[in-house]
Amino acid sequence: MAIELDGRPLARALRRRHRDELEDIQNRLGHPLTLAVVRAGEDKASTSYFRQIRNLCQRVDMEFQEHTLPATDREQFIGRICRLNADPRVAGIMLGWPLPEDWGAEFIASLLDPRKDVDGLHPLNAGRLFLGGEYLETGTFVPNTPAAVIHLLRHYEIMLSGKHTVLIGRSNVVGRPLAALLIAHDATVTVCHSRTAELASHTRQADILVAAMGKANFVTPDMVKPGAVVVDVGINVTPDGLAGDVQYDAVSKIASAITPVPGGVGPVTNAMLIENTIRAARIQSTLA
Numbered sequence: 001m002a003i004e005l006d007g008r009p010l011a012r013a014l015r016r017r018h019r020d021e022l023e024d025i026q027n028r029l030g031h032p033l034t035l036a037v038v039r040a041g042e043d044k045a046s047t048s049y050f051r052q053i054r055n056l057c058q059r060v061d062m063e064f065q066e067h068t069l070p071a072t073d074r075e076q077f078i079g080r081i082c083r084l085n086a087d088p089r090v091a092g093i094m095l096g097w098p099l100p101e102d103w104g105a106e107f108i109a110s111l112l113d114p115r116k117d118v119d120g121l122h123p124l125n126a127g128r129l130f131l132g133g134e135y136l137e138t139g140t141f142v143p144n145t146p147a148a149v150i151h152l153l154r155h156y157e158i159m160l161s162g163k164h165t166v167l168i169g170r171s172n173v174v175g176r177p178l179a180a181l182l183i184a185h186d187a188t189v190t191v192c193h194s195r196t197a198e199l200a201s202h203t204r205q206a207d208i209l210v211a212a213m214g215k216a217n218f219v220t221p222d223m224v225k226p227g228a229v230v231v232d233v234g235i236n237v238t239p240d241g242l243a244g245d246v247q248y249d250a251v252s253k254i255a256s257a258i259t260p261v262p263g264g265v266g267p268v269t270n271a272m273l274i275e276n277t278i279r280a281a282r283i284q285s286t287l288a
């Protein structure tokens with residue numbers, strides 16, 4: 001039976017550390033730090049996600065601003081990003097997804113001040129992540145979910161070096177940046193996606209399998225090598241409640257370790273957002 005890679009104790013420990021760091025940094029700056037989210041329209045999933053982030057900000061004593069703007073006014077949206085870029089009290093800015101299809105999501109992300117881009121989506125931050133090396137040490141923002149996956153695996157002392165890691169998913173927020181991070185940790189990486197032929201023939205080779213496709217219960221035991229570590233990034237709303245991308249009960253019988261949904265990657269992802277916002281404040285103010 002697999003060990004459960006529970007993200008909640010790690011998230012709690014991070015929260016305690018973040019509260020202390022925030023108290024110190026806010027005292028030294030002389031004003032509260034703010035995380036701002038900007039979204040176009042009232043998407044249901046993002047409403048619930050931002051509620052979680054607002055609660056988390058309250059618990060660590062960070063200000064939270066939500067800017068919900070009409071999905072019909074791209075200019076106003078761009079104007080708001082520029083205003084938040086220029087506001088010294090706003091340490092971090094995050095975009096709410098989805099944006100209207102014809103707005104050009106990549107262009108909008110490129111308008112964020114890269115020093116406030118706490119989701120790591122600005123091309124400068126994404127480029128630094130892909131170059132790795134010193135750039136990772138000195139100043140890039142890694143997207144929160146990939147950062148959480150690495151944090152969780154390291155917390156449970158799962159070795160990455162030399163391990164064959166297979167990812168299902170190549171999105172800009174999860175699969176691609178996670179591939180870059182895993183390479184930086186000396187893992188051997190295979191990235192699968194919707195056009196991958198014979199998906200199971202790849203996943204069965206994984207020492208570490210990461211499912212990030214957004215398809216409830218897609219990964220079945222026959223897709224998993226016995227003894228593999230399985231990380232389930234998926235969050236899917238089903239008639240039976242929240243489900244991951246992996247059939248948890250069946251796969252946990254053959255895996256050596258597995259993350260639950262909810263309670264695995266999710267809580268650590270939220271903590272990474274706070275961590276990035278604190279780092280952003282330090283970078284902008286040159287506080288140590």
Ligand code: NAP
Nearest residue numbers: 145169170171174193194212213214233234235265266269
């Ligand atoms: P996304 O942008 O929709 O990307 C999904 C990826 O999965 C794409 O690369 C897609 O391939 C691939 N895929 C879809 N169906 C597939 C199939 N049948 N076989 C192989 N690959 C397939 O989603 P995302 O934003 O990366 O999010 C993925 C999941 O993670 C969602 O459930 C989301 O809710 C969840 N999520 C969780 C957290 C967390 O903190 N735990 C954070 C962010 C997202 P193509 O590129 O070919 O289309």
